[in-house]
Amino acid sequence: MKFDSPAATNPIDKLKVVGKPVHRVDGEIKTTGRATYAYEWHDLDVACAIGYPVGSAIAKGTISSMEVSAAQAAPGVLAVVTTLDVGGLKKPKRNTAHLFGGDKIQHYHQAVAVVIARTFEEARAAAALVKVHYRPEPGTFDLEKAKEAAVKPDESQEPDTATGDFNTAFAEAAVTLDQIYTTPDQSHCMMEPHASIASWNGDELTVRVSSQMIDWWRTDLATTLGMQKEKIRLISPFIGGGFGGKLFLRADTVLAAFAAKAVGMPVKVALPRPMIPNNTTHRPATIQRVRIGAERDGKITAIAHESWSGDLPGGGPETAVNQTRLLYAGANRMTTMRLATLDLPEGNAMRAPGEAPGMMALEIAMDEMAERLHLDPVEFRILNDTQVDPEKPERPFSRRNLIGCLMLGRDQFGWERRGKAGSRREGQKLIGLGMAAAFRNNLVMPSGARVQLGRDGGVTVQTDMTDIGTGSYTIIAQTAAEMMGVGIDRVTVELGDSRFPVSAGSGGQFGGNSSTSGVYAACVKLREAVASKLGFNSDDALFENGQVRFGNRSVPLSEAAGSDGLVGEDRMTWGDIVDTQQQSTFGAHFVEVDVDVFTGETRIRRMLAVCASGRILNPITARSQVIGAMTMGAGAALSEELAVDLRRGYFVNHDLAGYEVPVHADIPNQDVIFMEETDPRSSPMKAKGIAELGICGVAAAIANAVFNATGIRVRNYPVTLDKLV
Ligand code: MOS
Numbered sequence: 001m002k003f004d005s006p007a008a009t010n011p012i013d014k015l016k017v018v019g020k021p022v023h024r025v026d027g028e029i030k031t032t033g034r035a036t037y038a039y040e041w042h043d044l045d046v047a048c049a050i051g052y053p054v055g056s057a058i059a060k061g062t063i064s065s066m067e068v069s070a071a072q073a074a075p076g077v078l079a080v081v082t083t084l085d086v087g088g089l090k091k092p093k094r095n096t097a098h099l100f101g102g103d104k105i106q107h108y109h110q111a112v113a114v115v116i117a118r119t120f121e122e123a124r125a126a127a128a129l130v131k132v133h134y135r136p137e138p139g140t141f142d143l144e145k146a147k148e149a150a151v152k153p154d155e156s157q158e159p160d161t162a163t164g165d166f167n168t169a170f171a172e173a174a175v176t177l178d179q180i181y182t183t184p185d186q187s188h189c190m191m192e193p194h195a196s197i198a199s200w201n202g203d204e205l206t207v208r209v210s211s212q213m214i215d216w217w218r219t220d221l222a223t224t225l226g227m228q229k230e231k232i233r234l235i236s237p238f239i240g241g242g243f244g245g246k247l248f249l250r251a252d253t254v255l256a257a258f259a260a261k262a263v264g265m266p267v268k269v270a271l272p273r274p275m276i277p278n279n280t281t282h283r284p285a286t287i288q289r290v291r292i293g294a295e296r297d298g299k300i301t302a303i304a305h306e307s308w309s310g311d312l313p314g315g316g317p318e319t320a321v322n323q324t325r326l327l328y329a330g331a332n333r334m335t336t337m338r339l340a341t342l343d344l345p346e347g348n349a350m351r352a353p354g355e356a357p358g359m360m361a362l363e364i365a366m367d368e369m370a371e372r373l374h375l376d377p378v379e380f381r382i383l384n385d386t387q388v389d390p391e392k393p394e395r396p397f398s399r400r401n402l403i404g405c406l407m408l409g410r411d412q413f414g415w416e417r418r419g420k421a422g423s424r425r426e427g428q429k430l431i432g433l434g435m436a437a438a439f440r441n442n443l444v445m446p447s448g449a450r451v452q453l454g455r456d457g458g459v460t461v462q463t464d465m466t467d468i469g470t471g472s473y474t475i476i477a478q479t480a481a482e483m484m485g486v487g488i489d490r491v492t493v494e495l496g497d498s499r500f501p502v503s504a505g506s507g508g509q510f511g512g513n514s515s516t517s518g519v520y521a522a523c524v525k526l527r528e529a530v531a532s533k534l535g536f537n538s539d540d541a542l543f544e545n546g547q548v549r550f551g552n553r554s555v556p557l558s559e560a561a562g563s564d565g566l567v568g569e570d571r572m573t574w575g576d577i578v579d580t581q582q583q584s585t586f587g588a589h590f591v592e593v594d595v596d597v598f599t600g601e602t603r604i605r606r607m608l609a610v611c612a613s614g615r616i617l618n619p620i621t622a623r624s625q626v627i628g629a630m631t632m633g634a635g636a637a638l639s640e641e642l643a644v645d646l647r648r649g650y651f652v653n654h655d656l657a658g659y660e661v662p663v664h665a666d667i668p669n670q671d672v673i674f675m676e677e678t679d680p681r682s683s684p685m686k687a688k689g690i691a692e693l694g695i696c697g698v699a700a701a702i703a704n705a706v707f708n709a710t711g712i713r714v715r716n717y718p719v720t721l722d723k724l725v
Pocket of ligand 1: 349508
């Protein structure tokens with residue numbers, strides 16, 4: 001089904017199940033430990049061996065030789081497979097760095113061997129006995145230095161944009177700001193490590209894996225192993241978080257596949273926590289320059305955003321300027337992105353790639369500009385709202401209620417209590433309020449599903465969509481229940497298996513809206529199958545209470561299904577509609593902090609997010625997404641930073657002891673308000689993304705609150721106490 005006109009009224013709009021606060025349908029098996037995460041399939045027919053990976057101890061160079069005899073002779077060891085054994089493997093396009101195979105080292109902790117043993121302890125002990133001899137080469141690890149030699153990335157990234165005449169307008173502006181902001185490298189730190197269990201049956205490979213994108217992973221594994229895709233089955237029904245770190249094929253799957261072949265039995269491989277930050281991808285550090293020029297009344301006349309980031313050869317930039325092209329009005333504007341070559345591990349997507357770090361800079365700049373203009377920061381943003389794409393005035397936003405979010409948030413949060421910077425003190429705490437806008441584009445992806453009506457009148461949905469903790473099972477069950485007119489308890493949802501129709505997968509906050517749209521399309525097909533079997537026209541049929549009704553004839557779905565049942569399968573694709581108007585998601589973040597006058601320690605007291613993001617399919621799961629994102633934003637603001645060893649070229653704090661993410665005690669009080677909104681241009685669901693919107697702007701709101709508390713403007717994240725005392 002092609003979506004190419006604004007969605008008219010459809011069965012979803014009944015909102016009997018969709019839009020309701022339905023608790024997670026998979027909650028019980030998760031909380032009782034029965035959900036099969038990748039490492040936790042305990043009832044396979046045959047025993048599993050354990051593979052323990054070995055990572056490179058250098059950042060760049062070649063391997064001259066490897067000594068594995070001691071490891072092979074160690075107790076319990078079944079085999080050792082090295083990168084030299086398997087030779088050069090074809091690299092899929094979605095991976096920037098090679099994952100395994102050959103003698104080239106592109107980054108620290110690149111996988112160089114896997115040791116397979118009967119038990120985890122034996123495998124780990126033997127892995128320490130593998131000796132690798134390297135010929136190291138000098139590398140480039142310092143973004144600040146490499147920035148000078150940075151080049152224009154691929155044109156598809158739109159590295160240079162310009163509208164009007166920025167330079168003249170900025171030079172003539174009554175009030176201006178020109179500042180540099182930096183954001184550090186960050187790690188996804190999902191709870192569940194990357195893990196795979198590989199098993200071979202002849203030339204067919206099955207991998208139980210933790211993947212956000214089944215079809216990408218499967219395609220890229222086939223390329224890497226030189227196999228036909230059809231011979232590979234991936235199963236990933238439960239995923240303990242991803243945040244972008246599990247979008248692309250990773251080394252655990254490749255190592256498990258080779259290991260299982262070597263020992264002739266299934267092998268499970270998890271990346272040990274201390275290996276994840278350097279072995280996998282990370283959010284690249286940025287250096288950003290923001291310039292804003294305005295009239296005395298606060299109207300922006302000139303706005304420019306430039307960003308520098310680095311990646312391995314063949315990689316891409318962190319697109320930190322994207323939101324600045326769309327968020328505020330202003331006739332004269334420009335953005336640039338430049339990409340430096342760095343020999344650090346691969347930079348890639350992490351929750352709201354582009355906008356998350358971009359908003360960290362832009363929204364401090366807006367706060368600074370409001371201060372210079374003697375304007376309230378909420379007022380300043382309202383004054384510079386735009387209902388059209390500022391680069392293409394003929395292109396409106398499909399829905400844009402940024403002003404509504406700002407005004408409601410201001411009222412609900414008690415913004416009027418905000419005083420001058422450094423003016424509020426309680427004992428040894430300085431108190432501050434800060435805010436920022438939230439912005440993230442709304443993407444859509446093709447998504448397919450199969451829906452079966454069983455002879456008992458129950459409905460089963462199958463799609464390779466993943467649930468990375470987001471609530472996919474639940475919103476898909478709600479969608480099918482609404483479409484087929486059955487209770488949610490009559491719907492079974494099966495996800496994360498490459499035998500099911502290819503879905504959007506979980507990424508870019510497109511998963512919820514896109515995958516439910518695919519289920520919608522399949523349900524339309526199933527409704528047609530039911531109607532045609534009974535001799536109805538499906539447009540005239542009413543599906544409710546487990547019955548299909550046509551005029552005054554009513555037939556139970558179980559009867560309509562017959563003894564063989566009925567099936568509908570389809571795929572939602574996206575027509576021109578997504579191009580004719582700009583689709584974005586909006587919000588506002590408000591934060592209260594206190595800062596200790598002696599230690600400089602910042603504590604968050606309260607957070608509020610107001611979001612305008614289309615129809616909310618389930619307020620419980622959507623709220624969880626937003627508070628999770630706000631928590632991640634708190635980490636970005638106050639603690640998260642991969643420290644780069646500039647001599648040896650690796651992330652030093654590569655575990656959860658050294659890389660600090662927020663814990664419950666750091667986040668006392670969070671609130672989320674969703675604005676009433678439907679976006680008929682976004683999909684038949686009239687929903688949009690929400691999961692990444694929630695992080696965009698949070699860190700700046702916190703940094704702005706710290707400024708309001710202390711009068712100290714920190715422009716280099718994270719805002720740690722050493723920068724305040
Ligand atoms: Mo998201 S960074 O596309 O998982």
